[in-house]
């Protein structure tokens with residue numbers, strides 16, 4: 001009997017990029033364990049995708065849950081996509097709580113799952129894709145600590161790739177830095193705030209779609225991209241970033 005295909009875990013699978021990533025992976029023949037907090041949206045996603053999609057309701061920063069997911073589902077691929085929608089306001093109008101919210105979710109998620117992946121550990125040949133942001137390259141002045149948290153996501157993936165190499169674990173770590181797009185809840189709020197700041201002017205460039213993000217993750221993860229790679233992701237497709 002053929003071995004069952006080891007699944008992908010996609011965090012933040014209920015909406016936006018995560019929903020599209022889960023849909024693309026299932027279409028490519030890889031079962032998906034989809035994690036988010038909203039049980040109703042995950043149920044709808046399961047109804048649409050069928051038995052290839054297994055919902056897990058929970059918080060992406062819960063280390064115990066991450067260890068359980070690895071032990072229970074033996075994933076080949078982790079897509080760390082969940083992210084807090086940043087409060088859109090200039091820096092002096094933030095509280096420390098609103099400023100640091102992306103650190104408590106986005107950066108903490110990367111830290112938690114990288115730690116669990118390296119210590120469980122995931123079997124050789126497994127792959128972790130961390131979703132950072134183009135904001136990590138140039139800042140995001142209306143999103144509080146968002147750009148800094150996304151830069152931390154990129155650093156954590158790099159550190160984890162190095163530790164995997166040092167220990168000979170054979171786990172690949174890839175970072176994706178998508179461009180801002182109004183095509184998701186999080187992106188629409190940010191795009192509207194930056195357009196208002198620019199007096200209603202938008203870039204006019206074609207926007208990245210969630211489907212393009214799903215396609216990029218399938219290409220990168222299932223084509224076994226070089227571990228440690230980092231890609232800026234725009235409507236033109238993934239562009240490898242130079243090693244610093």
Ligand SMILES: NC(=O)c1ccc[n+]([C@@H]2O[C@H](COP(=O)([O-])OP(=O)(O)OC[C@H]3O[C@@H](n4cnc5c(N)ncnc54)[C@H](OP(=O)(O)O)[C@@H]3O)[C@@H](O)[C@H]2O)c1
Pocket residue numbers: 011012013014015016017018035036037038039041058059060061081082083084085105106131132133134177178179180181182183184185186187188
């Ligand atoms: N859209 C853009 O322009 C853009 C650009 C660059 C990078 N990104 C990054 O891409 C990722 C996805 O963004 P998106 O635009 O698709 O956002 P979105 O539409 O707001 O969706 C966010 C997803 O994350 C989940 N989530 C949030 N906090 C969570 C938590 N603590 N535990 C588990 N799940 C959680 C949400 O589900 P629940 O609320 O049900 O938990 C939802 O499924 C984020 O990391 C974001 O920073 C987005």
